[in-house]
Amino acid sequence: MKKNPYRTQNIAFFFLFLATLLIVVPVGLIVVIIIQKGLPAINWQFLSDIPRHGMRAGGIFPAIIGTVYLVTGAIIFALPIGLLAAIYLSEYSKDNLLNRVIKLAIVNLAGVPSVVYGLFGLALFVIFFKFGASILSGSLTLGIMILPIIITTSREALESVPQSFREVSLSLGASKWQTIRHVVLPNAIPGILTGTILGLGRAAGETAPILFTVAAFYLPQLPKSIFDQAMALPYHLYVISTQVPNVDEKIRYGTAFVLLALVLFMNLVAIIIRTKFRKKKKW
Amino acid sequence: MVIFDIKNLNTWFDSTQALKSVSMQVLANEILSIIGPSNSGKTTFLRMLNRLNDLNPHFKMNGDVQFDGEDIRKVDVEFLRRKIGMVFALPLPLPLSIFDNVAYGMRMAGIKNRKCLAQVVENALKQAYLWEEVKDRLAESAFKLSGGQQQRLCIARTLAVEPDVILFDEPCSGLDPISTAKVEDAMVKLKEKYTIVLVTNNVKQAARVGDRTAFFLSGELIELDKTDKIFTVPQDKRTDGYIRGKFG
Numbered sequence: 001m002k003k004n005p006y007r008t009q010n011i012a013f014f015f016l017f018l019a020t021l022l023i024v025v026p027v028g029l030i031v032v033i034i035i036q037k038g039l040p041a042i043n044w045q046f047l048s049d050i051p052r053h054g055m056r057a058g059g060i061f062p063a064i065i066g067t068v069y070l071v072t073g074a075i076i077f078a079l080p081i082g083l084l085a086a087i088y089l090s091e092y093s094k095d096n097l098l099n100r101v102i103k104l105a106i107v108n109l110a111g112v113p114s115v116v117y118g119l120f121g122l123a124l125f126v127i128f129f130k131f132g133a134s135i136l137s138g139s140l141t142l143g144i145m146i147l148p149i150i151i152t153t154s155r156e157a158l159e160s161v162p163q164s165f166r167e168v169s170l171s172l173g174a175s176k177w178q179t180i181r182h183v184v185l186p187n188a189i190p191g192i193l194t195g196t197i198l199g200l201g202r203a204a205g206e207t208a209p210i211l212f213t214v215a216a217f218y219l220p221q222l223p224k225s226i227f228d229q230a231m232a233l234p235y236h237l238y239v240i241s242t243q244v245p246n247v248d249e250k251i252r253y254g255t256a257f258v259l260l261a262l263v264l265f266m267n268l269v270a271i272i273i274r275t276k277f278r279k280k281k282k283w
Numbered sequence: 284m285v286i287f288d289i290k291n292l293n294t295w296f297d298s299t300q301a302l303k304s305v306s307m308q309v310l311a312n313e314i315l316s317i318i319g320p321s322n323s324g325k326t327t328f329l330r331m332l333n334r335l336n337d338l339n340p341h342f343k344m345n346g347d348v349q350f351d352g353e354d355i356r357k358v359d360v361e362f363l364r365r366k367i368g369m370v371f372a373l374p375l376p377l378p379l380s381i382f383d384n385v386a387y388g389m390r391m392a393g394i395k396n397r398k399c400l401a402q403v404v405e406n407a408l409k410q411a412y413l414w415e416e417v418k419d420r421l422a423e424s425a426f427k428l429s430g431g432q433q434q435r436l437c438i439a440r441t442l443a444v445e446p447d448v449i450l451f452d453e454p455c456s457g458l459d460p461i462s463t464a465k466v467e468d469a470m471v472k473l474k475e476k477y478t479i480v481l482v483t484n485n486v487k488q489a490a491r492v493g494d495r496t497a498f499f500l501s502g503e504l505i506e507l508d509k510t511d512k513i514f515t516v517p518q519d520k521r522t523d524g525y526i527r528g529k530f531g
Contacts, residue, residue: 095340164371164373167335168437170335170364172365172388172441173365173388173444175361175391178391
């Protein structure tokens with residue numbers, strides 16, 4: 001039989017489409033189910049009240065605030081350090097064995113299980129630095145966890161700025177730092193924000209790193225300082241799903257919905273900033 | 284007056300030698316064209332003059348290259364690059380407005396005074412024959428200009444830093460004949476104030492604008508003489524062959 005190139009192409013397209021579908025459908029289903037089951041639980045009391053009756057009623061306000069604090073703290077810690085490291089690695093470090101090992105190690109750190117970060121945070125921040133189980137310890141632990149993501153994506157963003165832009169800037173007598181500051185960084189911001197978005201989502205959703213470092217099982221008041229413990233949404237979800245019997249399904253899915261919406265909202269802010277910068281980028 | 288005095292220059296990228304014992308001089312207020320086939324070392328030579336090759340960690344050079352009587356490797360590199368401007372093969376505006384593109388070099392040199400910057404930008408755009416076309420839209424993105432306008436913008440941007448020398452690296456390779464003519468006109472006018480080194484793949488361009496012409500082949504300087512001599516009575520038969528289009 002003669003091979004028909006169009007049929008081969010159609011078969012290939014079919015499989016490519018199938019693979020895409022296999023990714024999209026589960027994600028879509030998760031979102032749909034969480035919205036369907038969680039939305040009925042959402043009301044003002046649920047969002048603004050403390051948990052009551054052994055977390056079987058009332059709201060999840062302390063957990064929302066806790067997660068917002070933790071994510072903000074993690075970004076405040078990880079973004080500047082990650083960005084500076086990325087600038088060093090992409091612009092200043094020489095291409096030698098040591099630096100290649102460092103880059104490889106950073107990429108691999110992104111794949112370390114989050115519970116390992118949790119233990120690390122417990123040992124370093126909670127015990128060694130004596131921060132105790134606190135928002136500070138939790139934020140730092142989450143920050144360290146998302147550092148590799150931020151460094152890797154920022155580095156890629158910096159390296160994707162065309163070399164010719166650097167040459168133009170240098171040829172006009174700009175110093176290397178001026179070139180980075182005025183040409184490379186502004187054009188890398190969209191990519192850096194992508195890394196921040198990824199890191200943000202991960203910091204908001206992880207349970208293991210906050211388990212030992214900050215998360216409170218039940219704390220019906222808001223944290224007063226960064227040295228206080230706090231509730232957090234992912235851990236709260238874990239608790240009401242597995243540790244507390246007879247919690248209404250509505251409350252569990254409602255909590256999941258709020259977590260999802262919170263991450264989406266924070267991402268949205270970053271995406272809007274990114275779009276603004278992308279509009280400027282034309283080459 | 285001698286602007287560049289180059290003696291026995293050798294350069295390498297790793298172990299590949301790009302320029303082989305090149306010795307020559309660049310004189311003040313001339314247009315020196317450099318012609319030669321691809322891979323002959325023309326661009327390496329040009330980028331050596333403002334030390335842009337140094338960005339490549341694989342680049343090595345030895346020999347003596349003096350700019351205004353000083354070794355280019357001993358002068359402050361930012362100062363050197365302000366004195367030696369460069370226009371690249373493709374129009375490469377920075378992703379900024381027209382005004383900010385031209386003002387970039389001066390701003391990096393620390394000049395913040397708006398009036399002063401506006402004056403510099405206007406003068407530079409006038410010298411590059413672009414002012415009339417863009418004076419009403421200086422705040423627009425430089426990418427909105429046509430290719431030829433972008434290249435003249437790049438010339439203006441280089442002029443704004445007030446260099447002594449301008450290096451042109453095949454500045455018309457991406458332009459249509461009319462835009463090319465405009466760029467060439469600008470170059471000829473510019474030599475009153477500046478020294479110009481022009482690398483070109485277009486032999487006719489060298490004949491049109493060059494005061495002197497150098498022919499490079501495989502990293503060697505084959506011949507350097509007055510342009511009309513190179514194009515009428517070349518001393519080396521390889522030069523003759525190249526300009527007649529027998530190879531390259």
